[in-house]
Each structure stands twice: as structure tokens, then as C-alpha cells.
Amino acid sequence: MLKGQDFNTTYQPTWCPGCGDFGIWTALKTALDELQLDPHNVVVVYGIGCSGNMANNVKTYAFHGLHGRPIPVAEGIKLANHDLTVIIIAGDGDTYGEGMNHFISSIRGNHDVTLIVHDNQVYGLTTGQTSPTSEKGFKTKSTPGGVIEEPVNPVSLALSAGASFIARGFSGDTTQLTDLIKKGIQHKGFALVDTLQPCVTFNKINTFQWFYRRVYHVEKEGYIPNDWNKAMAKAREMERMATGVLYVRERPSYHASLPVLEKGPLVKQPLDGIDISKIYKDFV
Amino acid sequence: MQKNSFRWKIGGLAGNGIKAAGDIFAKTCTRGGLHIFDYLEFPSLIRGGHNTYQIRVEDRDVFSHDDRIDLLVALNDNAIRLHQNELDPGGGIMYDPRVITADVESLGAKGIKLFAIPLVELAKKYGEIVMQNTVSVGASFALVKYPFEILERVIHDAFAGKNDEVVTSNVLAAKAGYDFIEKEFSSVDFSHLLEPIGSSSTQLVVTGNDALALGAIQAGCKLYVAYPMSPSSSILHTMAQYGDQFGIVVKHAEDELSVANMAIGANYAGVRAMLGTSGGGFALMGEAVGLAGITETPLVMVGAQRPGPATGLPTWTAQSDLRFVLHAAQGEFPRFVIAPGDMEECFYTASEAFNLAEKYQTPVIILLDKYLSEGHKSVVPFDLSRVKIDRGQVAREKDLSGLSEYRRYAVTESGISPRAFPGTKGGLHIANSDEHDPYGYSEESSENSTEQMEKRLRKFDKAEVDIEQPKLTGTPNADVTLVGWGSTKGPIREAMQLLEGAGITANQLHIRFINPFPSKTVASVFRQAKKTVVIENNATGQLFGLIRERIGLEAHAKVLKFDGRPFHPREIKKSIEDILTHA
Numbered sequence: 090m091l092k093g094q095d096f097n098t099t100y101q102p103t104w105c106p107g108c109g110d111f112g113i114w115t116a117l118k119t120a121l122d123e124l125q126l127d128p129h130n131v132v133v134v135y136g137i138g139c140s141g142n143m144a145n146n147v148k149t150y151a152f153h154g155l156h157g158r159p160i161p162v163a164e165g166i167k168l169a170n171h172d173l174t175v176i177i178i179a180g181d182g183d184t185y186g187e188g189m190n191h192f193i194s195s196i197r198g199n200h201d202v203t204l205i206v207h208d209n210q211v212y213g214l215t216t217g218q219t220s221p222t223s224e225k226g227f228k229t230k231s232t233p234g235g236v237i238e239e240p241v242n243p244v245s246l247a248l249s250a251g252a253s254f255i256a257r258g259f260s261g262d263t264t265q266l267t268d269l270i271k272k273g274i275q276h277k278g279f280a281l282v283d284t285l286q287p288c289v290t291f292n293k294i295n296t297f298q299w300f301y302r303r304v305y306h307v308e309k310e311g312y313i314p315n316d317w318n319k320a321m322a323k324a325r326e327m328e329r330m331a332t333g334v335l336y337v338r339e340r341p342s343y344h345a346s347l348p349v350l351e352k353g354p355l356v357k358q359p360l361d362g363i364d365i366s367k368i369y370k371d372f373v
Numbered sequence: 374m375q376k377n378s379f380r381w382k383i384g385g386l387a388g389n390g391i392k393a394a395g396d397i398f399a400k401t402c403t404r405g406g407l408h409i410f411d412y413l414e415f416p417s418l419i420r421g422g423h424n425t426y427q428i429r430v431e432d433r434d435v436f437s438h439d440d441r442i443d444l445l446v447a448l449n450d451n452a453i454r455l456h457q458n459e460l461d462p463g464g465g466i467m468y469d470p471r472v473i474t475a476d477v478e479s480l481g482a483k484g485i486k487l488f489a490i491p492l493v494e495l496a497k498k499y500g501e502i503v504m505q506n507t508v509s510v511g512a513s514f515a516l517v518k519y520p521f522e523i524l525e526r527v528i529h530d531a532f533a534g535k536n537d538e539v540v541t542s543n544v545l546a547a548k549a550g551y552d553f554i555e556k557e558f559s560s561v562d563f564s565h566l567l568e569p570i571g572s573s574s575t576q577l578v579v580t581g582n583d584a585l586a587l588g589a590i591q592a593g594c595k596l597y598v599a600y601p602m603s604p605s606s607s608i609l610h611t612m613a614q615y616g617d618q619f620g621i622v623v624k625h626a627e628d629e630l631s632v633a634n635m636a637i638g639a640n641y642a643g644v645r646a647m648l649g650t651s652g653g654g655f656a657l658m659g660e661a662v663g664l665a666g667i668t669e670t671p672l673v674m675v676g677a678q679r680p681g682p683a684t685g686l687p688t689w690t691a692q693s694d695l696r697f698v699l700h701a702a703q704g705e706f707p708r709f710v711i712a713p714g715d716m717e718e719c720f721y722t723a724s725e726a727f728n729l730a731e732k733y734q735t736p737v738i739i740l741l742d743k744y745l746s747e748g749h750k751s752v753v754p755f756d757l758s759r760v761k762i763d764r765g766q767v768a769r770e771k772d773l774s775g776l777s778e779y780r781r782y783a784v785t786e787s788g789i790s791p792r793a794f795p796g797t798k799g800g801l802h803i804a805n806s807d808e809h810d811p812y813g814y815s816e817e818s819s820e821n822s823t824e825q826m827e828k829r830l831r832k833f834d835k836a837e838v839d840i841e842q843p844k845l846t847g848t849p850n851a852d853v854t855l856v857g858w859g860s861t862k863g864p865i866r867e868a869m870q871l872l873e874g875a876g877i878t879a880n881q882l883h884i885r886f887i888n889p890f891p892s893k894t895v896a897s898v899f900r901q902a903k904k905t906v907v908i909e910n911n912a913t914g915q916l917f918g919l920i921r922e923r924i925g926l927e928a929h930a931k932v933l934k935f936d937g938r939p940f941h942p943r944e945i946k947k948s949i950e951d952i953l954t955h956a
Contacts, residue, residue, distance in 0.1 A: 100814050132795045134638070137806075144803050145814050150795035151803040152641060153815075154634065155664050161631040165638025165646065166795065168596060168622050173642070173795055194627035349620055356643040356794065358620050360593030360762050368587075368615060369754055370530075372577040373400065 096121055096128065100145040107297075109209060109286025112260035114143055117178070117205065119263070120270035121149070131174045134163040136183030138214045139288075140207035143178050157187025160195045163202045164343075170356040171344040174274060177204045182212050185221040185241045196250040196279050201342040203273040203280040207260075208243065209288040210295050217291030227294065243283040244324035244335055248317060253278040255320065255336040259304045260286035261297055265332060272334060278342040285330065300330070307333040375443075376566045377407060377432035381513060382442045382459070383506070384425040384452030387415060390506035391448075395426030396578075396749075397531055398510050401524045402430045403576045403751045405569030410863070411749045412438035412939070417603070417687040423451050432570055436715065436863035438748070440941040443565050444516065446509045448492070450475045460485050463564045467512060469493050469505070486563060488516065488554065495549040500542035511547030515554035517567040521547075577752050581745035581860075584716040584752070585675060586611040588723025589647050590619050591760045594673075596639045596646040598624040598632045603687050604743040605649040605677035629654040633661030633674070640671045641804055643767075643794030645727050649675040652694045653684070659701045662736050666706030668804040669782065669792065669829065671730035671737075671765075673723075678742040680937045689937030690743035692859050692910035695919070698738045699888055705826070707833040709737040709840075710888040714862025716750045718885060724760040729839075731765035733832050734792060740887070742910065744939040745860040766791040773799030780811035784824050788831030837889040845898050847880030848873070853949055854902035856928060858884045858916050861908050861940055868945035875946065877953065884916065896924040906952060907931045908945060929956070 096118040104110045121131060131149040135141040137156035144153035150173075154162045159177045167175045184192050184206045195202065211229065212218040218231035222243065226235040247255045254276040258266040266284060273280030285304065287296050307314075307323060312333070314320060320336035344350050352358075383394050392413065399409045410429045416422040429439050441461055447453045447468045453475040460466070462484035466477060469492040481487045490512055492505035507528070514524050525544050532540045579587070586608050589597070597612040599605065609625065616623040626632045632648050639646035650658065655676045665672035676698055680691035698710055709729050713722040722739055730737040768791040773779055781802035783790040790811075793800025803813030808825060810816040845854070847869050855865045862883045869879040882898050882905075884891065899905055899920070905928040907917040912935035921927045932948040934940055 098814075127798075128801060129798050130796055132642070142815070144805065144807075148801060150801055151805075151813070152638065152668070153803055153805045153807060154637075154668075155660055155806060158630060158634040158661070158664075161626065161634035162638035162641075164631075165596070165598075165635035165640075166642040168624070168635070169639040169642035169644040169646070170794075170796055190627050191631055194631065347622060349617055349622055352620075355595045355620070355622060355639075356796070358595060360595075360645070360764075363591055363593060363619060364757065365587050365591045365619075366754065366757065368618070369575070369577055372579055372583065373404065373530075373575050 096148045098146055098148045102146050103142055104139060105290045107289040108139070109260035109288065110139055110143065110207060112263045112266065113205065113207060113284055113286065114146060116263045116266035116270055118147060119267045120274065123267065124271055124274060126174055130172070131176065132166050133176045133178055134159040134166065136179035138180035138182060138212070140178055140180040157183050158191065159183060160188055160191035160204065164195060164200045167200055167202055168344060168355065170354045171201065171350060172354050175202045176274065177202055179204065179206055181206060181208045181210065181220045181222045185243060193250045196247055196252045198343040199253050199278040199340055201278055201344060203270065203282065205270060205282045205284060206243065207286055208283050209286045209292060211288045211292040213288045213291050242324055243281065245321055247281050248321050248324060248336060252281055252336065253338050253340050254280035256280070256282045256334045257332050258282055258284045259300055259332050260284055261300060262304070262332070265306065269334065276337070277345070278340060303328070303330040304332050305329055307331045307335065374564055374566055377430070377568060377570065379430045379517060379565050379567055380427065380439050380442045381430070381444050382425055382427035382456060383446040383448065383509065384423065384456055385448030386420070387418060387422045387424045388420045389424065389448050390503050391424040391426050394506035394510050395428060397524070397527050398513065399428050399578050399749055401514065401519070401527045402428070402567065403578050404523050404527060405519065406571045407432060407567065408435050408576070408751045409578065409749065410435040410438055412744070413747055415688050423455065425452070425456070430567060437867045437942055438939070440943055444513060446513060447473060448505065448509070453477065465516065465563055467509060486561060488512070488558060490550065490553055492550070495553065496546055499545040499549060504543060504546045507543045507546045508550035511550030512554045515551040516558070516563050517565050519567040520569065521551050523569065575754065577754055578749050579716050579752060580607065580747055580749050581713070581716050581719040581741050582607045582677070582747065583611055584719035585723050585739065585741065587755065588720040588760070590615060590621065591757060592724035592727045593645050593762055594621060594647050594727065595644040596622045596624070596636070597649070598626050598635050598646065599649045600626055600629050600632050600654055602651040602654045604679055604746040605651050605675060607747065608649040608675060629657035630661070633658035634664070637661060637665050637670050637672055641668070647673040647675065649677065651677050651679050652681050652697065655694065655698065655701065662708070663702030663704050663706060664806050665736045666702065666708065666829070667704070667806055669734040670804065671734055673726045673730050673737050673739065675739045675741065677746040678740060680935065686937040688743065690910060690939050691935065691937065692742055692861070693912065693915070693935065695740065695887060695915040698740060706829055707733065707735050707836070708888060709735070710740060711737065712740040712859035712885055712887055713745070714859055714883050714885060716752050719745065720755045721759060724762070728761065728763040732763060732789070733836065734765065734789060735832065740859060742860050765789070768793040768797065768800055770798050773797065781813050782809060782811045782825060782828070784811060784828050788828045788834070833889055837891060840886045840889060840891065842891050842894040843882055843884045845880050845882050848878040849880070851878040851880040851903070853877065853879050853904045853906060853953065854882055854898065855879055855949070856882045856884065856905055856907045857909065858887060861910065864940040864942050864945055865908055867942035868949070871942055871946040872949060875950070877949065879949070887919070890919065890923045892923045895920060896926060899924060899926045904929045904953070904956065906949060908940065909933055910939065911935055
């Protein structure tokens, strides 16, 4: 039986001491362990950023791709072999900035992947510029006069796009986060786990203490995640920040909607015995 | 009387059914054993504008379109105004006198034969006005005395799947056109005749895109992903049409960034995945080309060229993306660039591209262009026994079970290291876009960076001898050697024959593999040639410059065309004659 540490590699994380990434790392490994997933049947696709550097630290199949593009890589993997568990580790810049089109499209398609977003409201690896989720007025190296744009609200955006599973976690609560990641993986379709986390080096506003004062577990207040309007209200709460599973709606995943895949994963289909001459009649 | 050498053109508005008419005309010819090559012109819009479809019919294999025509079917005045000068004396114009206001009588005085026919009235009699295209096709075949029965069968097949009424009304409309010509113009001597010559084997009528799609299916392509863009879109349509039948997932993705990354994900996971685009879409994929390069993921990319920059001339032809695809993406990594020259080469290049991509674990770019992608040629059915599947070095569970460790990017003598597909026990690794060590871990040391770069580049040490070398065809020791790549293959071949007819001996060097560049073969040809001329559909002579870069020799001259139109054989002949005269 695997333990969380069995998903460790020989490579040590390169995050700052106290980084929120550690909590997400722990939660991911624990979730994989508790779901009893074989490492070779799991592919984690990573974007670029501090979050993406986790590629070196989780012992599964890993694809460390381009900034903003882990979602389509993950979709390609899932379409090629839907027997695999496909997880995406990405940052808020990856997902809500550079790769926004993929985020919306993957939700619309309900591709059966679990997207864990490291949402720390700042660009860490490029040493502290504004991110799409930074609050209005946030001062950074690239926005010394304060951010002019309204922040992206990942949960309300995902709701609007028709997401079938939306959760919000907090890297300071790995027990809850582990549970959310597990539920996301078990969900048959696109699962967003937007994960609030501090960047201890470049975000001096949204600190652990800042989050601790705001986050709460929705299920403890009797919240049931089956109502789109209630979920939207939770998403838009400003003073308190709802964590937990915020919305679930079962609908067929993308690969399950393809008749071609009914006989099994593409990767298992033989390449011999193909005979295109049977369609020559259409070209004469 | 000219028998079985005929050039037909139909012109009208977009929405007039020009393309449908052309398709039916072409297949009616090939079913009688004749050979065709066709060429379409249309602007980037759906209604209006000016569309043409021209078909060259011969009793031999035909390799290009021609700039001259024998019969012009003019569905509007524009068709007459724009194309009357393409007719030779003895040629004819078919038109509806109630539609056309252009001065056709003066053309008649110049020896052009006039075939006035109530296309609209006959179309409306059996259906809708749009069926004037069908009427005109029927009438055209009557003029060249070609049996109606063949046309009737083609119409049946073309409209198969639609209701019987559509089939019947089209057959009746075609027959009405056919009968009208037979009755009204029986005494007119139209100097062209088409006659079935029979054929031992059935010919296919395919575009380059069709041929490439069929080749990819036969090669085991299991996922095709694209974002529509002319002139690549018909690959997407063909793959989508046959996807279910052949077990292929066909995905129209949200943008080209997604297209390229999705194809990489699928290839990484172990299926043969291909993507298609044009220059603009390819530009958006640039970073992903490098991602495939450094993660050593096979990736077959089809780039169907059209004139740029930017939106350029969306529905016209060019060969101006050669330098672009050779260099797209930051950094250095090996890539294949292959430019098939005709429909047969499109078909066989597809399987070759998959094999090379998987053997060398790197991107393979297939360059087409509008002329090749959207024009049709009749071909004998492809030889499926020539399609071999070589998946390269794959580490399967049995290969890995005895090993204490697996190094995905092991530094090997060939530079190629076996890849393990996710799901394989014992094959865990990181496919890493960061520079990485042999296991895939991010690693920035000087030694490792040098080793991994050399490993990847070393894969191409032997690639130049692995590829099919270009062949010199035509007369040995000729007066002039015509050098080209991609779709100029056919027009150059036809031009060579015209030159021979004018007493100039010529041969042809068609360079299909652009990268790795077949330097030794090309250098040897250049050293022995009396005079070399590079012929390209671009403004800067991209192959011309590349040859100089790769072999240190410069061609004597270049012939360039960059107006969105393909070369036709006669203009190549004239350019060569000018070059030889002024040499």
C-alpha cells in the first residue's frame, strides 16, 4: 500500500520556506495515496511558474509544459488514454491569464481532468508582478500605481462557463484540500479546485493571517452544492471566503460523449488492419 | 479536331454551385478513363465575389492546370469579362443570353464559338435556379459528345444520401442541357471531343488535402486536431467525416495554441496525433513546436500555405512560409520539413511523417499550399502496401520490468532514447520543457545542458541519409535544370515538356525534404548542371537562399511569382527562355 511519501521523488522542492505550494503538494500526494492510485496510471500536467516546478516533486508520470498551456496537453492525454487519471497543476497566471481560453473551453467540454490552481494573486517566479486575481489597487513591480483591472473571480467564471465541479480550497488547510482534490479526481468531468494560497515573498497583503481571518467551510453551515445561484452568491462573498465544494452538476464528460471511444482508449487501438480502400468509392 | 485534350472553365458568383459543378465534371471525365487536374479560384467570402473552377482533361496523366481554356461556361458577365482572353480561336463560350449583357457577338467575330442556352429557364423547369450549374455541365458534355450515361451515374452518386427528388431533378436538368445542345447546335462544329478510353483500374479524384488525410488514416492517425483555416480546413472536414469509421477522435479546438498542445499531449500518451493549420495558425503554435522539440515528443504538423503576411490573401496560393517553419520557435532542436509536390506524394508523406516523428521523437512539418491542398488530380488508387508503420523506440512494460531505473532522456550514441507511454509500469518520468537531466528532472548545470542539447541535435547526424534523396528527372545533361519544392512540381514538369518542344532540353530537381536538407545530392546536381534555375511561389527566393546556405553554391537564376496565383507551365517556359536568351 502506498503512502503519501511514496509519491515523493528524490528532488527537493525549490519553494520559499512557508510557501503555500507545500500545502498543495502535501494535499495532492495524500489524495493520490488515499485514492489508492498507481503512480503509473496518473499523469500530472504542470504549467509554468512556482506551481509548475512541482513537476520535479511528485512521482507519477509528469508533463511539464508551457506557460498557460497545461490544460490542452491534459485534454490530449485524456483523449488518447482515458484510463489514466489526469491532473493539472497550474498557477493563476497559467489559468486565468495566459490560458483563459483553454480554461473556459475545457469547462464547456467537460473534459475529465482535475485542475488545481495555485491562486496566490501574484506572479511569484517572475519576482512579483500582478496576476489576474490580484485585487484592484494592488501595487506590484509591474503596477506601481496599483492594479486598474477588476480581479478575475475564478469560481463565478467557472460557474458562468457551465463547470460541473467547482471547489475552493486553502493551502493552509491540507485536510480539507486533500478531500477536495479527491472529490475532484473522482468527479467524472472537469473539476476545478481553485486553491487560495499566500506567496510569502511577493504578496505581503494576502498572507496566511489574511486568509485565516476570512476562510470558512461551507458544508459546516449546511451548504449543499447543487444550486447554481447559491454557488454564485458564495463565489462573490467578499468579506468571508467560502471554501469547500461549491457546485456540482453531473453531466457527461467529453471523452464519454465520443462514440469512437466506446470500445476503449485510443492508445489501445491497433494500427494494423486499417484499409482506406473501403472509402475510395467517395472519391470516384 | 482535338480529341481528349480539353480545358473547361466555369465562372460565376460564390453560391452559384461552381464547386459542385466542377466536382461532377471532373469525376465524369475520370470515370471514362480520362485524367484530370483542376484548379479553383475564389475570394474569401461566402456569397458574391467571383469564383472559377477550371479543369484540364487529357488522355494521359496531367500534372498542372493550364492558363488557356477551350470552353468557358459563363454564369455571369464577370466570367466573360475576366476570362475571354483565356480562350483560343475555336474555343467556345456557353452562356444564358437572358443573363449575360456582355458583348459576346464581338467575340464571335474573333472566332470564338457562342453557345447560347437558357440555363436559368431549364434549371427552373426541373428545380431551382441554382441548378443552372448542373444544366451547364450537361450541356458541356453534349458539346464534346461525351456519353450522358456517365454523367448521370456521377450525379446519382454525388447526391446520394439526399432525397430522390434532388437526384432526379439534377439528372433531368443535366439532361435538359445535354439535349438542348444536341438539338440546337448539332450543325456547329466544336473542335473538341471527349471520348471514354476505359481504364483497367479506377482512378480517384483527390485534392492534396484529401490524399494527405487518407494517408494519415492509413498510417494509424488516431487523433486529428485543428482550428479551421484556409486552405487546411478540408483536412479537418475529411478527418471528421471518416473519424467514426476509422476510430479517430477529431477535435476542433478553441484555438491553435490548444491544437498544438493537445496534439503533443496525445502523442506523449502514445497515439499518433496530427494537426493541421495554415501560416497564421502555425504562428500561434510556434512555442509548442519547441515544446515537442525539447520534450522529444513526436508531432506531425500540416501547414497549408497561403500568401501573407497576416491575413494576406486567404484563399490564394503561395510558398512563402518555408523560412518561417524552418525556424519557428525559440531555441535549437531538430525538425523535419517535408514539402510534397503532388497528390501521390501527399498520401505517402503522411505515413512517412508519422514514422519519422516517432523514430526521431521530434516535430515533422508537412508543407502544402492552396494549389495542392484544394486542387484535384486524378490518381491511380494508392499502393497501401507501401504504407509501413514504424513506431520507433518505445519502452514497454516488458522492456522496463528488469531495470532498476528508467532514464527517459538517456544520453545515447544515436541521441534517440526509448520513450515510455503513461500507464506503463516502470516508465515514470517527467517530460520536461525545462532543460532536464536523463530522468527528466529540471537541471541547469553546464555539463547537463551541453549533453542534452548535443543528444537532441545528434539525432539528426544520420537523418540526412535516412531521408529519400531528391531525384533529377528528365533529360540528362540538359541545357537547364529546373529546381523547385512543393506544388511547383507539376507545373515545372509540364513546362519541361514545353521547353523540349521548343528545342531546349531541361531536367527537374524536385526537393521534397527541405530539412534535413539533402545537401550532398543537391550539391552534386548543381555541380554538374549547365544552368540551374530555382522556381518558387514567393517574393524572396526562400529555397534559392537556402540552397546557397546549405551547399555554398548559388543557382544561376530564380523565377518568382507572388501574386497568389500558381505558376502555369507556359509562363515557366517563357521565363526560362528569357533567362537563356539573356545569359
